[in-house]
Amino acid sequence: MTPDQSLLDLSDTFFSVAVALYSVALVSFCAQLAFGRRPARTRELVAAGGVATPTGGADEAPTAERSRRGERWGLIAIGVTVLAALAHAAVLLCRGLATDRLPWGNMYEFATAVVLVAVVVYTVLAVRSPALRHIGVFVLAPVVLGMVGIGLFLYVEGAPLVAALRSSWLGIHVTAAILGFGIFLVSGIASVLYLVRVKDEAKPVEEQGTGFVSRLPSSAALDRLAHRTAVFGFPIWTFAVIAGAIWAESAWGRFWGWDPKETWSFIAWVIYAAYLHARTTAGWRGRPAAWVNVVGLVVMVFNLTFVNLVSSGLHSYGGV
Amino acid sequence: MTITAPPRPPAEAPPPPRPSAGRRLTGRLLALWRRLTAMRTAIVLLFLLALAAVPGSLLPQRSLSQTNVRQYFADHPDLAPVLDRLYLFDVFSSPWFAAVYLLLFTSLIGCVVPRAVEHARSLRAAPPAAPRRLLRLPDSGEVTTPLEPGAALDVVEEELRVRRYRVVRRDGRDGPEVSAEKGYLKETGNLLFHLSLIALLLGLAGGKLWGYEGSILVTEGQGFCNSFQQYDTYSAGPLVDSGDLSPVCVDLEDFRAEYEPDLTASKFTADITYGAPGEEGRPTTIGVNDPLRSDGDRLYVTGHGFSPTFSVTLPDGTAITDVSVPFLPSDQRTMASEGALKLPDVGAESDEQLALEGFFAPTGLVQGGILTSVDPRPLDPQVAIVAYQGYLGLDSGLPQSVYSLDASQIERGRLAEVGAANLSLGESLTLPDGTVVTFSGFQQFAALQYSHDPGQVWVLVSAIALLTGLLGLLLLRRERVFARVAPAPTGGGTVLTLASLTRGSGESGPRFQALSDELSAALAARAAARTRAPQPEVPPRDS
Numbered sequence: 001m002t003p004d005q006s007l008l009d010l011s012d013t014f015f016s017v018a019v020a021l022y023s024v025a026l027v028s029f030c031a032q033l034a035f036g037r038r039p040a041r042t043r044e045l046v047a048a049g050g051v052a053t054p055t056g057g058a059d060e061a062p063t064a065e066r067s068r069r070g071e072r073w074g075l076i077a078i079g080v081t082v083l084a085a086l087a088h089a090a091v092l093l094c095r096g097l098a099t100d101r102l103p104w105g106n107m108y109e110f111a112t113a114v115v116l117v118a119v120v121v122y123t124v125l126a127v128r129s130p131a132l133r134h135i136g137v138f139v140l141a142p143v144v145l146g147m148v149g150i151g152l153f154l155y156v157e158g159a160p161l162v163a164a165l166r167s168s169w170l171g172i173h174v175t176a177a178i179l180g181f182g183i184f185l186v187s188g189i190a191s192v193l194y195l196v197r198v199k200d201e202a203k204p205v206e207e208q209g210t211g212f213v214s215r216l217p218s219s220a221a222l223d224r225l226a227h228r229t230a231v232f233g234f235p236i237w238t239f240a241v242i243a244g245a246i247w248a249e250s251a252w253g254r255f256w257g258w259d260p261k262e263t264w265s266f267i268a269w270v271i272y273a274a275y276l277h278a279r280t281t282a283g284w285r286g287r288p289a290a291w292v293n294v295v296g297l298v299v300m301v302f303n304l305t306f307v308n309l310v311s312s313g314l315h316s317y318g319g320v
Numbered sequence: 321m322t323i324t325a326p327p328r329p330p331a332e333a334p335p336p337p338r339p340s341a342g343r344r345l346t347g348r349l350l351a352l353w354r355r356l357t358a359m360r361t362a363i364v365l366l367f368l369l370a371l372a373a374v375p376g377s378l379l380p381q382r383s384l385s386q387t388n389v390r391q392y393f394a395d396h397p398d399l400a401p402v403l404d405r406l407y408l409f410d411v412f413s414s415p416w417f418a419a420v421y422l423l424l425f426t427s428l429i430g431c432v433v434p435r436a437v438e439h440a441r442s443l444r445a446a447p448p449a450a451p452r453r454l455l456r457l458p459d460s461g462e463v464t465t466p467l468e469p470g471a472a473l474d475v476v477e478e479e480l481r482v483r484r485y486r487v488v489r490r491d492g493r494d495g496p497e498v499s500a501e502k503g504y505l506k507e508t509g510n511l512l513f514h515l516s517l518i519a520l521l522l523g524l525a526g527g528k529l530w531g532y533e534g535s536i537l538v539t540e541g542q543g544f545c546n547s548f549q550q551y552d553t554y555s556a557g558p559l560v561d562s563g564d565l566s567p568v569c570v571d572l573e574d575f576r577a578e579y580e581p582d583l584t585a586s587k588f589t590a591d592i593t594y595g596a597p598g599e600e601g602r603p604t605t606i607g608v609n610d611p612l613r614s615d616g617d618r619l620y621v622t623g624h625g626f627s628p629t630f631s632v633t634l635p636d637g638t639a640i641t642d643v644s645v646p647f648l649p650s651d652q653r654t655m656a657s658e659g660a661l662k663l664p665d666v667g668a669e670s671d672e673q674l675a676l677e678g679f680f681a682p683t684g685l686v687q688g689g690i691l692t693s694v695d696p697r698p699l700d701p702q703v704a705i706v707a708y709q710g711y712l713g714l715d716s717g718l719p720q721s722v723y724s725l726d727a728s729q730i731e732r733g734r735l736a737e738v739g740a741a742n743l744s745l746g747e748s749l750t751l752p753d754g755t756v757v758t759f760s761g762f763q764q765f766a767a768l769q770y771s772h773d774p775g776q777v778w779v780l781v782s783a784i785a786l787l788t789g790l791l792g793l794l795l796l797r798r799e800r801v802f803a804r805v806a807p808a809p810t811g812g813g814t815v816l817t818l819a820s821l822t823r824g825s826g827e828s829g830p831r832f833q834a835l836s837d838e839l840s841a842a843l844a845a846r847a848a849a850r851t852r853a854p855q856p857e858v859p860p861r862d863s
């Protein structure tokens with residue numbers, strides 16, 4: 001069928017709207033950090049509640065005032081993020097309706113969906129534990145950058161799928177890959193922040209930063225966030241790889257052939273497995289494990305960008 | 321989560337005076353084995369495995385494309401042989417790649433088998449006795465209740481059983497106590513996961529050893545039988561006996577490609593018949609994403625293209641009619657294709673050989689004398705051909721591509737261009753010596769692939785088991801709960817000490833808090849029921 005042009009145009013409009021709203025949310029998160037009080041310095045134990053909640057010491061009036069203003073900005077930021085995510089989802093929905101297929105048939109749509117998953121995962125977590133709102137800037141900044149990059153470099157017109165992609169495995173394999181990738185994205189960001197935070201916490205209290213860094217959640221909370229999301233993402237990624245192999249068996253004549261995309265998915269899988277192991281092994285806990293997680297994210301991004309754009313493999317018909 | 325590794329003797333324990341050489345060797349080996357099966361080694365090996373796979377995706381691989389490897393050799397004549405000696409064009413079948421994964425799997429086996437044995441034992445054994453100082457555990461607390469110790473412990477035991485704990489009650493040195501455990505499935509999942517990895521590797525290896533794959537271009541109306549001589553290219557595992565290939569012959573009856581209005585290919589289907597040689601074939605249709613599966617073998621359509629047909633009439637009147645040759649598509653969107661027709665024995669009296677090199681456009685458009693293709697459908701097929709006469713070099717001993725001429729013969733002047741033309745269907749080109757070449761028609765061909773992989777089902781089952789184990793391993797928690805009672809120091813009642821140990825992801829604090837709140841509530845409910853003795857017993861909470 002010929003795609004519905006007006007719906008495609010609407011999808012593109014939603015894309016711009018989403019980017020604009022994410023930028024507004026980003027600014028609000030910045031305002032929250034700027035006006036908000038920083039979480040208490042007390043090094044809390046890995047305490048109840050999942051995420052460390054800032055416990056104020058002697059609350060002087062100006063601090064309380066600042067804190068309330070910061071909180072208000074945080075709520076605004078979350079609200080705008082939700083609106084942006086709705087526009088973001090509409091980008092994909094309109095594409096899907098216009099072309100009458102799942103809206104992840106090429107790299108533009110795939111990457112857009114991955115970013116959406118990351119935003120949704122983060123938003124759900126931040127709604128549930130307010131301390132995580134302090135990292136909104138660091139989630140939304142990559143999101144805005146990523147969306148702009150996707151719009152500039154990966155954009156393609158909505159079009160029907162090539163024959164090889166017409167299979168119900170598109171819905172299974174690619175959906176799982178999108179979910180896994182989006183979740184790993186949040187996990188990787190948490191590990192990066194963890195590394196920054198841990199470095200700061202290691203300093204004597206007087207020398208610790210007073211800027212953005214000190215307003216991050218505790219390193220323990222960031223580490224837990226990174227681990228929990230990775231634990232959530234790993235089985236999904238495993239499933240995506242297995243489903244890909246099953247699909248390859250019927251589409252390409254073998255279930256595994258070390259095609260570049262297969263190879264890098266395997267590498268990413270091995271690295272995330274190493275992360276989960278490192279997290280439970282003495283001597284690797286903490287910073288080394290976090291680095292492994294960061295490497296995992298770098299591999300995921302490399303697998304999406306370099307492998308699609310530069311190497312030529314069977315996946316390349318996804319279209320750029 | 322923490323791993324509480326069993327305390328291991330230091331690798332280099334001070335040797336007793338003058339152990340025998342054999343002892344020393346055993347000691348060394350044992351230390352090496354311990355080192356190899358440590359989790360830390362496994363992590364390093366996992367990294368090595370990831371690292372080892374990298375060149376396999378950055379350099380061309382023979383298993384993926386011989387042509388790309390040849391191209392790389394041509395582009396980097398100095399570097400390529402060095403890389404080749406390091407197996408960098410066959411990474412995934414190289415000895416060093418095998419070394420990494422074999423080490424990893426040895427490590428895995430050494431790590432998992434003892435755990436499996438221990439797990440089997442712990443499945444039968446009762447939960448361990450409570451540690452002496454319960455309050456030292458990270459999650460612990462005290463609850464006081466007016467109930468007497470025995471009754472309080474009864475309540476705890478009941479509540480834990482309702483929550484599917486395995487519970488034992490003991491009279492410990494420090495008072496009556498309860499040990500409870502649940503989440504054995506987590507460890508089962510862990511073992512299943514790691515054992516499935518091993519099974520998966522075995523399946524992969526089996527498939528490589530006993531599997532084979534052959535590819536062939538088949539023009540409509542023609543066919544092939546499953547034997548290595550017939551395939552254009554094939555690969556087979558070292559244990560495949562070429563006499564053992566399934567006796568199957570396949571004929572391609574019809575091939576169809578369908579397109580969307582924007583010329584995106586939407587569907588390829590091939591009508592085939594297949595069956596044992598000499599047998600009446602069974603008809604079926606295969607297509608992209610829809611192979612034929614039969615008796616553990618599979619048949620795929622992996623591509624398609626056009627075979628233009630030519631008729632050649634020699635000056636002496638000999639006619640060679642309708643020779644068809646497959647041209648390989650060089651552009652999938654327009655199906656512009658390139659190929660060559662080689663006629664080594666055209667004339668009886670001359671040793672002149674004839675060849676055509678050409679370009680086929682299913683829907684041609686000639687602009688400024690140049691033919692291009694504008695549509696993948698054969699709406700107006702045209703060819704652009706260049707005719708050569710001379711020596712083709714077919715018997716020179718060097719292998720030649722069937723899709724192009726040997727350029728070196730042209731450079732050396734042994735093969736000379738004698739004419740060129742753009743032809744529509746039915747048109748002819750007359751060469752200087754009077755030979756007439758006619759573009760007489762075209763057919764479609766399908767690229768078919770016949771595959772046999774006996775490990776495939778095994779790998780699939782292992783992969784599913786792996787995922788199942790992984791889910792159990794990651795989602796379940798292993799929890800031990802201990803409770804001990806002692807009479808309250810002041811008057812009647814009981815002090816109940818509670819503690820728990822959790823192994824698994826997630827935070828144990830809130831869960832322990834919830835459990836101890838529920839236990840307190842149950843104790844209070846029971847105490848209340850006691851004081852209101854005449855009333856019927858409060859039914860136990862079911863939660």
Ligand code: HEM
Binds near residue numbers: 432794
């Ligand atoms: C390809 C190789 C391997 C993969 C992909 C793999 C994967 C995993 C994963 C995902 C976990 C779960 C971690 C968690 O609970 O957070 C795990 C746990 C574990 N793995 Fe592996 N593993 C591999 C090799 C090994 C090897 C070689 C060993 C032994 C040296 C090993 C020993 C363990 C142990 C003991 C655990 C349990 C950790 C715990 O539950 O505390 N693994 N493995």
